[in-house]
Amino acid sequence: MFTIKSDVxxxxxxxxxxxxxxxxxxxxxxxxxxxxxxxxxxASSVQxxxxxxxxxxxSCEICDSEHGRALRGEITRIDVMQVLGKWVVRKYxxxxxxxxxxxxxxxxxxxxxxxxxxxxxxxxxxxREFPGGARAWKGEVKPVRDASAIRRxxxxxxxxxxxxxxxxxxxxxxxxxx
Numbered sequence: 001m002f003t004i005k006s007d008v009x010x011x012x013x014x015x016x017x018x019x020x021x022x023x024x025x026x027x028x029x030x031x032x033x034x035x036x037x038x039x040x041x042x043a044s045s046v047q048x049x050x051x052x053x054x055x056x057x058x059s060c061e062i063c064d065s066e067h068g069r070a071l072r073g074e075i076t077r078i079d080v081m082q083v084l085g086k087w088v089v090r091k092y093x094x095x096x097x098x099x100x101x102x103x104x105x106x107x108x109x110x111x112x113x114x115x116x117x118x119x120x121x122x123x124x125x126x127x128r129e130f131p132g133g134a135r136a137w138k139g140e141v142k143p144v145r146d147a148s149a150i151r152r153x154x155x156x157x158x159x160x161x162x163x164x165x166x167x168x169x170x171x172x173x174x175x176x177x178x
Contacts, residue, residue, distance in 0.1 A: 002041050002049070004056045009073035010095055011053060013046045015066040020044045028074060028094070059093055059103040071095045072103060077144075078125070080108070080116045081133030087113035098146040 002022065004011075010025040012035070019042050023035035041049060046068040050060040053070035060070045077092040079102075087110060090102035108116065120127050120136035127136045135144065145153070160166075 002039060002052070004053065005037075008037075009071065009093070011058070011070040013049055013068040013070075015046060016040065018043050020046055020049055022049070057103075059096070059101050061097065061099045061101065063099075069095070069097075069100075071100065074138075075103070076138045077142075078116070078120060078136045079133065079144075080113050080120075080136075089113070089116055098144055 005024075005026070007026045008024045009027060010029050012023045014021045014023075019040045022037070022039045022041060024037040024039070025033065026036045046066065047062065050062065050068045050070060054060045058070035058072045060068065062068050071093040074094045075091045076094045077096055079088075079090040079092075081088055081090075087108040088105060089108050089112075090105045092100060093103045117127065117129070117134045117136075120134070125136040125138050126141050127134055128141075
């Protein structure tokens with residue numbers, strides 16, 4: 001396998017023949033910046049390397065069978081939502097996409113959830129509230145779903161409507177809310 005330095009905040013993985021090429025950024029990386037470290041891991045798989053990154057505290061995603069990404073570091077998105085009647089806070093690191101899993105997730109009490117949303121508002125995060133939760137972005141507001149996920153939710157809403165069931169999500173912006 002490979003050694004992950006403590007100050008690495010992003011690792012992009014790409015299959016290169018039988019090997020996997022790793023591009024790693026140290027500290028706070030910026031979009032378009034060149035990688036600080038380039039390394040080849042012989043006879044390995046993207047999935048196996050992502051599991052190692054996850055064990056080291058990264059949020060990992062498989063882009064496709066040939067590519068993966070591991071992120072950690074500065075939090076730039078926070079979701080505070082009710083899931084099955086319980087409040088949950090999920091935090092996402094810089095560089096997240098619609099497919100990125102949260103870096104951290106934990107349950108909150110009602111008071112802690114209200115306090116978390118208020119903290120985001122008072123600390124200059126952009127906050128969108130909706131019934132059952134809120135989502136906050138530090139910096140640019142970006143969609144939290146890709147096109148296929150939006151279609152899937154829209155189809156669920158249409159199916160619920162056809163069964164005469166009320167679905168509050170029909171009034172939301174499905175790219176950003178709920």
